[in-house]
Amino acid sequence: MSRLFGTDGVRGLANGLLTAELAMQLAQAAAVVLGHDRTTDGKRPRAVVARDPRASGEFLAAAVEAGLSSSGIDVYDAGVLPTPAAAYLVADLDADFGVMLSASHNPAPDNGIKFFARGGQKLPDDVEDAIEAQLGKEPQRPVGADVGRIQRFSDAEDRYIVHLLGTLPKRLEGLKVVLDCAHGAASGCSPQVFKDAGADVVVIGAEPDGLNINEGVGSTHLGPLKEAVVKHGADLGVAHDGDADRCLAVDHEGNEVDGDQIMAILALALKDAGKLKDNILVATVMSNLGLKIALRDAGITIRETGVGDRYVLEEMRAGGYNLGGEQSGHVIFSDFATTGDGVLTGLQLASQVALTGRSLKELSSAMTKLPQLMINVKGVDKARAATDEGVAEAVAAAELELGETGRVLLRPSGTEALVRVMVEAADMETAERVCKGLAAVVKERLGAPSELAV
Secondary structure, eight states: OOOSOBTTBEEEEBTTTBOHHHHHHHHHHHHHHHSSOOOSSOOOOEEEEEEOSOTHHHHHHHHHHHHHHTTTOEEEEEEEOOHHHHHHHHHHHTOSEEEEEOOTTSOTTEEEEEEEEGGGEEOOHHHHHHHHHHTTSOOOOOOGGGSOOEEEOTTHHHHHHHHHHTTOSSOOTTOEEEEEOTTSTTTTHHHHHHHHTTOEEEEESOOOOSSOTTSSOSTTOOHHHHHHHHHHTOSEEEEEOTTSOOEEEEETTSOEEOHHHHHHHHHHHHHHTTOSGGGEEEEETTSOHHHHHHHHHTTOEEEEEOSSHHHHHHHHHHHTOOEEEOTTSOEEETTTOSSOOHHHHHHHHHHHHHHHOOOHHHHHTTSOOOOEEEEEEESOOGGGTTTOHHHHHHHHHHHHHHGGGOEEEEEEOSSSSEEEEEEEOSSHHHHHHHHHHHHHHHHHHHTOOSOEEO
16 A cells, blocks of 8 residues: 655545545544643643645645544644744644645645644654554544644734744835735735835735635746736745745746745855855755856855755754755745745845845846756656666766766656656757757666657
8 A cells, every 4th residue: 555645745636535534534643643742731732723725625624623623632723824834833832733734836626734743843754654554543532621622823824924024134125026825825924924024015816715726826837927027117026836835036027036046045145144054055956056056156065855845854954954945946944944935935035135235136147047958758667767777878978978067867756657867058959969868768778668758
């Protein structure tokens, strides 16, 4: 049987994989695994529950809260809030754990359940495995005064906003900012916090109806934001995804500023302020080589991890580093947050524009993105990608040709029978030639019978 927990909680089609029954059972299992250590004060364990505005989140949240309270957990219902807000509130309330219902950038029919441990930390694999192992076992069934109570966490959003405002190195007076909230969880708090920080705010994608989350807007659809920034003569635009744990940006000319460029800007700013721990940024192997070159020239080292913000977090915790993230816009400031926070990232980015008096376009020019091409070679024996001598020889030859002005990455997919071939080079013509050549070798050596898909 495959593992129920994926890379970021349990996610799937609501009322398909993710039913109310499963949500309740997961909550009951989590109550056993995560709610057992409050012994010093004699009080019931406490959990924070939040969700994004998907219609299915209403019945799934009800099921989770029923499962928790019936297991003796006091529930603080925080309503619709970003995922990073839920994580922050677990720590701020000193709750035993938290539950977030969201499928992030997925379409509205999907949903997901993720858990946070005490302090708002993501769960390690072994704790997720313990919750999964508890499924199907007899849940805790307290009676009388020992059952959990459910109460509205009425000041949850205010607490989060006050926290965010306290992180700013400079307020945002004089800046016009367009916010795209993806009709998602940040539709209320992100416009409010930017206004409270002093910005002149234009808002799009902030009319959630339960069914339109991520639909043609947000960080996966930047077109409307680019148009709005140019139309309104804004200094910059900020795009969130459905649960606002990521942030992409747009400069005043409508050019995209991706997660790598955002990390470059913020890493350089922290280093200049003497606040970048050990002058190290943690990023994944998918970050553009241009990021590494720009930071190396500034005396900053990149620690690379596998793809996924959980691996970035693990490396940051292991080394005590305070900045990391992904090209997709998951940026983690461990001084202020335990997970990627798109609202926090947008605020910090806008604050650098205000602090330096330089445009976002000028700030992002500190990094030159190298042309990058990826080809998915389908239907291959991906398990042999790392051991086949012919593939290894082709990769070595490509790396020799590219030298320091490019790189090669072969990565087997974690969910499909394919190998991703990624090449960066000084120009797109070289990247395309080398990438297609390597993809052909992979197809020939590993037996891919199907077409190449770019």
